[in-house]
Amino acid sequence: MINDSALLESRSLRDSVLDRTDVLDRVKALSLLPDGMHVTTAMVAAYFEVTVEVVRQLTKRHREELQANGMAVLRGADLRQFESDNVSLSTDSYPQARRSLTIYPRRAVLNVAMLLRDSDVARQVRTYLLDMEYLARTQPVENSPQPDAASLDDRIDQRITHILGKTVVPMFNALIETSGEHRRELIALRAGVQHIERRLQQHQARLRRLESPREDRPLAGVxxxxxxxxxxxxxxxxxxxxxxxxxxxxxxxxxxxxxxxxxxxxxxxxxxxxxxxxxxxxxxxxxxxxxxxxxxxxxxxxxxxxxxxxxxxxxxxxxxxxxxxxxxxxxxxxxxxxxxxxxxxxxxx
Missing domain, CATH: 3.40.1350.10 (Trna Endonuclease; Chain: A, domain 1)
Structure with a gap:
């Protein structure tokens, strides 16, 4: 499992997960401007629970990367048109005579989460992001839903059972046939492995019974x-x-x-x-x-x-x-x- 600090250090790793912007809302609801697409510097700061100055300094240090992911600085006619389309910007929270406005799409906000060190919210986004990436890389290629913990354990048990039945036990059989001196020890080891295989099969059967839906039990907690x-x-x-x-x-x-x-x-x-x-x-x-x-x-x-x-x-x-x-x-x-x-x-x- 990759530590979340790797995202802080590796731009290539950050670029590989920038499409997972849904992680932002899974950690905390992200409020958008009326255009439904952008947020301001102040809104980014509020989401990550840091000061506006912290976001501005981060933007200054990583301007090229953030601009590549949609961050833009509006001025002149572009700024006036944007303000006209987003009436809520003309509130007391914003200066009326601003010369420029920095806006961020969701992709750029996710980029900020992967760069912002001193924010619990950003840290949670990175952890959630890496958890999802880990599951995506370890599950089978076919189009199946993300496994929950129980189904993942069940798959692991089935894999172990398959390995024991198809490789380890036949290996013991071959060794027993060709061994004379250690025959008794090998027979005992084979019996132990077969006992583990039977217990795993029983465990799988219990799991399937417990996880099967019943009319008197909801499929998931509310x-x-x-x-x-x-x-x-x-x-x-x-x-x-x-x-x-x-x-x-x-x-x-x-x-x-x-x-x-x-x-x-x-x-x-x-x-x-x-x-x-x-x-x-x-x-x-x-x-x-x-x-x-x-x-x-x-x-x-x-x-x-x-x-x-x-x-x-x-x-x-x-x-x-x-x-x-x-x-x-x-x-x-x-x-x-x-x-x-x-x-x-x-x-x-």
């Missing part, structure tokens, strides 16, 4: 299913749960003009509901700035009666405190699992 979703799929899944629990007029908003929320709806008793959905890796945390931003969108812009912040991870203590003070219902990973499994959220009753 959280495992949500962890495998894209950010957009996760939003639609939450909308389905809201409809299940009696909400009406449920709308999953597009990436443009959502004003800081992902879903709007009416509860069964007519209250206005908004929801923010974050499909993050389980080891990450929702922080207080993210909750504060949602409070403004939910309470000020949307004047909601019910505000849900739904995430596949946990929240920091500060984030939980702010949510409680502002009347935001936090649906963390544990509560989300119960909700998806059939329990109704108390705020919807």
């Amino acid at each position: 959280m495992a299913a949500m962890d495998a979703m894209s950010g957009r799929e996760f939003e639609h899944h939450i909308a389905t749960l809201l409809r299940r629990d009696g909400c009406t007029d449920v709308v999953v908003l597009g990436r443009h003009g959502d004003r800081g929320v992902d879903i709007t709806a009416l509860t069964s008793d007519g209250r206005r509901l908004v929801a923010q959905c974050k499909r993050f890796a389980p080891h990450l945390r929702i922080t207080s700035p993210e909750v504060q931003k949602f409070v403004g969108s939910a309470k000020v812009l949307h004047a909601s009666d019910v505000a849900l912040f739904v995430a596949t991870c946990r929240f920091t203590p500060d984030a939980l405190s702010i949510a409680e003070q502002a009347g935001i219902t936090v649906v963390h990973r544990g509560l989300l699992e119960k909700w998806a499994a059939g329990d109704m959220l108390r705020v919807l009753k």
Whole structure:
């Protein structure tokens, strides 16, 4: 298995995995500009949880490589046209009289992840990337799905059984036929190998029984299913749960003009509901700035009666405190699992 530091040192290795941009959303949802294709330097910094200056310095050191992967600096007429097409850039977060704007497509953002040393998010992207690459190189060539841990172990057991039955045992038979002095020892060794072969076959049979689907057992846990979703799929899944629990007029908003929320709806008793959905890796945390931003969108812009912040991870203590003070219902990973499994959220009753 290649250590993730190899990606930091080898451009050829980085180039070989740049098409796997889906890894970015598997680790943490990447917010894009309204064009659905690019992010700014500030958005790259927010994704990797570093300062803008860190990203600028990295861009300066690796400009040629990043430009080869789509990073561009817009100026003049190109900048004005881009700003016109992306109205959200003209907010207080950006200077109105900028002379240039650096934009990054997803491929360039993945490139940054493979260059950025001091970022836990970037490190997680590199680890996830190398795990996927390792599985891709070690699985058979035929078009089969990625193996899970159990099926991979089963394949290894079958291979060992094949080797024992087709090579090792016949070798012992040949040695026994030609040996006189050590015949008894060889017979004992052959018996031991045949015993191991039988135990492996029994083990394979048990695995197949355990892994076979049953009507009273789901094929996969509810959280495992949500962890495998894209950010957009996760939003639609939450909308389905809201409809299940009696909400009406449920709308999953597009990436443009959502004003800081992902879903709007009416509860069964007519209250206005908004929801923010974050499909993050389980080891990450929702922080207080993210909750504060949602409070403004939910309470000020949307004047909601019910505000849900739904995430596949946990929240920091500060984030939980702010949510409680502002009347935001936090649906963390544990509560989300119960909700998806059939329990109704108390705020919807």
